[in-house]
Amino acid sequence: MSDASETIAERLQEAFDTLTRAEKQLADSLLQNYPVSGLSSITQVAQNAEVSTPTVVRMVQKLGYSGFPAFQATLRDELEAQISDPISRRNIWADKVPEAHILNRFTDAVIGNIRQTLTQIDLEMFERCCAMLADADRSVYVVGGRITRSLAEHFFLHMQVLRADVTHIQSVSNAWPHYLLDVSAGDVVVIFDVRRYENSTLKLAEMARERGAVIVLFTDQWRSPVHDLADCSFCGRIVVPSAWDSSVTLLLMLETVIADVQERTWDKTRDRMEALEDMFDRTRFFRKFT
Structure with missing residues (x-):
């Protein structure tokens, strides 16, 4: 049973070795622009990861959610709570910079690097x-x-x-x-x-x-x-x-x-x-x- 205080990202990292190849592909896709990447429709989430919608359903259930709506509800709660997180504080000043500015593009790449690396540490x-x-x-x-x-x-x-x-x-x-x-x-x-x-x-x-x-x-x-x-x-x-x-x-x-x-x-x-x-x-x- 997963700890209710865990983020979805943490659950994905813990469960990564138990996922199927398609589910790992989905997990990578979700972590690349987390948590926003999981807030689209189930069809869009599946298409972004190049997997089937049943794969999305199976994986969120493996993470302990009754279905995709419950999964997304948790993501929205995380997004709201993140206002005090360092990454979210960065977004406050980043909004003042054009989206294509190097400050935004470079920081987004670094954050993505960290997230992807953490999922693979033994x-x-x-x-x-x-x-x-x-x-x-x-x-x-x-x-x-x-x-x-x-x-x-x-x-x-x-x-x-x-x-x-x-x-x-x-x-x-x-x-x-x-x-x-x-x-x-x-x-x-x-x-x-x-x-x-x-x-x-x-x-x-x-x-x-x-x-x-x-x-x-x-x-x-x-x-x-x-x-x-x-x-x-x-x-x-x-x-x-x-x-x-x-x-x-x-x-x-x-x-x-x-x-x-x-x-x-x-x-x-x-x-x-x-x-x-x-x-x-x-x-x-x-x-x-x-």
């Missing part, structure tokens, strides 16, 4: 990955590429505060072999690699795997070649109306991982944070407002 894999990253008996190494090095540095900086024995492998192809000297079986190597996939990153992953390391990969929806070597892969959608790919979804996932690891290691992390704050106070790196 929660068991997520938990297993965070447990390994929190394991003090494992060293952690972090590496990024030409574009993703900023994400790798962001991840490294936070992990370094949370726990000991975290190393940032510099993104210089002739320097990273030095770091592999210290990689042991069971250590975790976190790799960021999106299109255009880098040959040196793949070689690093191959050699780290040969040494018995566990590979955690942050990549795009097409999956880096490193995916075949990875024990855990976080695949985020990155396409936006720009010549550049978006890092927003990958940043969301890596910050969520950081938050989870923090909770798992909090007994020791708190002491590390207090010690770090004491050092900051003594060095006066940051201004204090009193």
